[in-house]
Amino acid sequence: MISPAGVLTDALPTPLDYAEISREELRERIRARKAALNAVILGHNYQRVEIQDVSDYLGDSLGLSQEAAATDADVIVFCGVHFMAETAKILSPRKTVLMPDLRAGCPMADFVTATALKRLKAEHPGAAVVTYVNSTAEVKAESDICCTSSNAVKVVESIPREQPIIFVPDRNLARYVMERTGRDDIIAWDGYCYVHDDMVLEELDRAKKAHPKALVVVHPEARRELLERADVVTSTSGMVEYAEKHDAVIFGTERGLVDRLKARFPEKTFVPLSGAAVCGNMKLNTLAKLAWSLDHRQHEVVMDESVRSRAETALRRMLELSGGWTAPTEEEKALELAGVHPSGCGCA
Ligand code: SF4
Secondary structure, eight states: OBOTTSOBOOOOSSHHHHTTSOHHHHHHHHHHHHHHHTEEEEEETTSOHHHHHHOSEEEOHHHHHHHHHHSOOSEEEEESOHHHHHHHHHHOTTSEEEOSOTTOOOTTGGGOOHHHHHHHHHHSTTOEEEEESSSOHHHHHTOSEEEOTTTHHHHHHTSOTTSOEEEESBHHHHHHHHHHHTOOOEEEOSBOOHHHHTOOHHHHHHHHHHOTTSEEEEOTTSOHHHHHHOSEEOOHHHHHHHHHHOSEEEEESOHHHHHHHHHHOTTSEEEESOTTOOOTTGGGOOHHHHHHHHHHTOSBOOOOHHHHHHHHHHHHHHHHHTTOOOOOOHHHHHHHHTTOOSSOOSOO
16 A cells, blocks of 8 residues: 555556455545545535545535635545546646546537637627636636636626627526626527536426426526526526425436435425436546546646636636635535535536
């Protein structure tokens, strides 16, 4: 294992070799290696339970990155998808950020590249670029300001009325923001989150038939027809609040959140709008890959400093507009422990 000097002596070659080890031993290796590296493990709310069980912090992507920036750890292992690990690196440039599986990407983030965005900017000189946090660092670097699903309306309202807006990459969130702000000058990228975009009316009808008294709460990444039939359209953070106040709710979002809320409120009736609303990308990380990642200090997120600093500017503008980042309250910490972070980004 780890020598007294913190030197690793028994690393195995591949994650597959780690998959042969028992869970208990994997957890022990992870614990020892984490201490030797002065590392923290950040687990997104939609990670597998085995990952959540060994995570130091659970939450949404932005909240986790802010937690990472606030700790004195030297190494951050981000169990989520690629743009989330990048966001941690953007906000913690001097720390080593690792990802257990490089293939854990976000299809919505991959809809837009920096090159394509530069082309669109050239076609609309003077337009402000508002970029959802579910995007690559290169795309953030080409943006004026970032947003989450919680603050997208506020961010767009901060742009002068006479200045057109390019909104990337989520078309559904862009349309929702247009309707909420009454702005018709938003040029929306044609991207989407397959988990939310795939939810359909038939599934809502089925859920409503089975639970006619349940409140219907839908995430703004879903399609318009679902939003029109919802009692409430809100971000993940809003969903947690509705879960606290209502006894029966149909949730139109990634079902991992619903499962967590059900575990927290077993006496309530919480149902996923769609049983198929699962983000497979998030589930690529496993305990074996996490142990391999720590033992090999892989895969390290590396970023060009000019990209990082420009992306940080866009992120910090958003944070300032939202009142900056503050340490979590006791209530928020309790929610994190329950696996539910209240300040959700749009990532389900
Ligand atoms: S839930 Fe959607 S936005 Fe989040 S990582 Fe998966 S595909 Fe991307």
